[in-house]
Amino acid sequence: MIPVVTLVGPLKDRDSWSAVGHCPIEKTMAVVGTKSAMLIMREAYYGTTRFDDFAQRVGITNAAASARLTELVDAGLLTKRPYREPGKRTRHEYVLTQAGTDLMPVVWAMFEWGLRYLEDTRLRLTHLGCGAEARVEIRCADDHVVPPDELGIKLGRRRGDGMVPA
Amino acid sequence: MIPVVTLVGPLKDRDSWSAVGHCPIEKTMAVVGTKSAMLIMREAYYGTTRFDDFAQRVGITNAAASARLTELVDAGLLTKRPYREPGKRTRHEYVLTQAGTDLMPVVWAMFEWGLRYLEDTRLRLTHLGCGAEARVEIRCADDHVVPPDELGIKLGRRRGDGMVPA
DNA sequence: CAGTATCCATAAAGATACTG
DNA sequence: CAGTATCTTTATGGATACTG
Numbered sequence: 496m497i498p499v500v501t502l503v504g505p506l507k508d509r510d511s512w513s514a515v516g517h518c519p520i521e522k523t524m525a526v527v528g529t530k531s532a533m534l535i536m537r538e539a540y541y542g543t544t545r546f547d548d549f550a551q552r553v554g555i556t557n558a559a560a561s562a563r564l565t566e567l568v569d570a571g572l573l574t575k576r577p578y579r580e581p582g583k584r585t586r587h588e589y590v591l592t593q594a595g596t597d598l599m600p601v602v603w604a605m606f607e608w609g610l611r612y613l614e615d616t617r618l619r620l621t622h623l624g625c626g627a628e629a630r631v632e633i634r635c636a637d638d639h640v641v642p643p644d645e646l647g648i649k650l651g652r653r654r655g656d657g658m659v660p661a
Numbered sequence: 662m663i664p665v666v667t668l669v670g671p672l673k674d675r676d677s678w679s680a681v682g683h684c685p686i687e688k689t690m691a692v693v694g695t696k697s698a699m700l701i702m703r704e705a706y707y708g709t710t711r712f713d714d715f716a717q718r719v720g721i722t723n724a725a726a727s728a729r730l731t732e733l734v735d736a737g738l739l740t741k742r743p744y745r746e747p748g749k750r751t752r753h754e755y756v757l758t759q760a761g762t763d764l765m766p767v768v769w770a771m772f773e774w775g776l777r778y779l780e781d782t783r784l785r786l787t788h789l790g791c792g793a794e795a796r797v798e799i800r801c802a803d804d805h806v807v808p809p810d811e812l813g814i815k816l817g818r819r820r821g822d823g824m825v826p827a
Numbered sequence: 828c829a830g831t832a833t834c835c836a837t838a839a840a841g842a843t844a845c846t847g
Numbered sequence: 848c849a850g851t852a853t854c855t856t857t858a859t860g861g862a863t864a865c866t867g
Contacts, residue, residue, distance in 0.1 A: 497757040499708045501789055509707060509718060519775025519784065520768060524699050526779070529859065530690045537686050540666045540809075541675060546829050552675060559860050561830065571778065586828070591663040594778050596809050600770035600797045602686060603812070608767060609685025612737070612760050613692070618685065619817035622801030623667055628817075629807050631766045635788030635795045643706075643762050646769070646795060651785035695839065712849050725840050727850065752848070 503649035526570045527598065531555050531563045536602055539573060539595060544588035564589055572598060604631040669815035692736045693764065697721050697729045702768055705739060705761060710754035730755055738764060770797040 502509070527533050534553040543549055550560035567573045572595035579585045603620060607630055610618060620629040633641040668675070693699050700719040709715055716726035733739045738761035745751045769786060773796055776784060786795040799807040 497759070497762055499757070500706045502707060503787065503789075506784075509709070509714075517780070517782075518700070518703070519773075519780045519782070520703050520771045521696065521700060521775075522779040523771040523775035524696045528694065528696050528699070530687065530694050531860075533690050533694070534684070534687060537684070541668060542665045543675070548675075550829095556861055556863095557830065558832085558862090562859085584828095587830095591665070593663070594774075596663055597777065598770075598774055599809055599812075600799060601767060601774060603799060604764075604766035604770050604797070605686045605689040607685075608764055609687075609689035611763065613688040614683070614685045616683075616685070617816040617818065618672075619815055620799075621669065621813040621815050622803070622805055622807045622811055623669075623813040624807070624811045625801060625803050625805060627802040627805075629799055629801045629812060631770065631797060631799050633766060633769060633786075633795055633797050634800070635791060636793040637788070637791050639788055639791060639793075641788045641790070641795050643765055645788055645790045646765075647787040647789040649785055649787050650783040651794075652783065697840075716849095722841055722843095723850065724842095724852080728839085750848095 497643075499643070501644075501647040503647050505650065506648055523601070526566070526572070527601070529563070531559050532567060533602065533605070535560070535563050535567060536572065536595065536598060539589065539591050540599065540602065544590055546587070546589070549589070567595075571595075600631050603629075607631055663809075665809070667810075667813040669813045671816065672814055689767070692732070692738070693767070695729070697725050698733060699768065699771070701726070701729050701733060702738065702761065702764060705755065705757050706765060706768065710756055712753070712755070715755070733761075737761075766797050769795075773797055 527536060531553060535549055538549055538552050543552060546560060546564070549564065550557050553560070555563075564573065568575050568589070571592055573589045574592055575587050576590055577585050578588055606618075607620065610616070621627070622629045633646060635641055693702060697719060701715055704715055704718050709718060712726060712730065715730065716723055719726065721729075730739065734741050734755070737758055739755045740758055741753050741755055743751050744754055773786065776782070787793070788795045799812060801807055
């Protein structure tokens with residue numbers, strides 16, 4: 496028996512979620528749910544900032560790079576900043592925002608899964624601070640590792656309204 | 662300055678990665694890189710197993726559900742199993758495999774990001790064991806939380822070849 | 828270098844109708 | 848209930864040419 500996520504309280508009624516609003520996963524997919532958008536984020540994490548480097552390293556055309564970069568800037572994951580090297584003319588660079596950096600767990604979780612189930616490379620995620628291998632995992636505020644069958648979804652308080660959890 | 666992932670050793674040469682092979686993120690996106698595939702995985706985590714429930718709860722047509730479910734079974738994230746309730750005829754159910762369950766960090770990381778940056782709902786991830794809020798994070802084998810600027814990618818040993826890390 | 832503009836091919840997905 | 852079969856629209860993205 497493969498365990499699944501437990502829906503707590505009113506959420507148990509899977510067919511009447513409309514009151515809850517749209518699914519956050521769905522909305523996230525609307526922003527980074529294409530191959531090129533996800534790989535552009537990967538490149539940004541690798542330190543790429545220039546238009547041409549994105550296009551070349553992701554392996555997409557200028558048109559696709561342009562469309563995706565514009566969308567990612569509009570969605571707030573990247574910012575387009577002007578900069579100027581001495582003696583050269585003004586250029587633009589695409590730099591990660593906090594929202595963009597906060598998407599890292601998504602991308603590295605894909606990296607890890609692809610490594611385990613689809614790839615045969617020697618790539619590894621590492622914690623540079625101590626040299627140990629790194630991985631993406633689900634933890635709770637009390638620092639427990641949360642196994643799949645102990646993960647729940649519930650309705651909490653609306654952020655910032657000062658109320659106690661429902 | 663937003664920190665980025667550090668590429669260690671030969672990987673630093675971003676323009677000659679061909680020796681490393683294809684990117685695991687790219688391959689993962691080839692499997693679950695569509696809106697419907699990702700939402701079908703979400704449904705599987707919520708406990709959905711039947712064709713019609715997938716189609717209805719994800720909000721896609723039968724044709725789309727059929728195509729995506731077939732792909733996910735082929736990719737090994739779901740299995741199609743016959744089952745029979747007493748007095749009824751044989752039916753099929755789609756159940757999570759270990760590979761499917763192991764994709765959870767990807768999906769819940771998207772959930773968390775969407776919640777933080779795109780949504781205004783009261784949904785929360787919880788550790789049922791202790792009641793504390795859950796989140797997806799990057800940790801190393803020595804149990805340190807790995808901040809973005811301390812994450813590295815390097816070439817390790819090939820799995821199962823018994824060699825020490827390069 | 829950093830794009831835009833066009834045109835074209837393929838993939839994702841809705842609508843609708845039909846089958847065992 | 849669990850699909851398949853068409854047909855159409857939209858999205859993704861390649862190829863190529865052009866611009867500041």
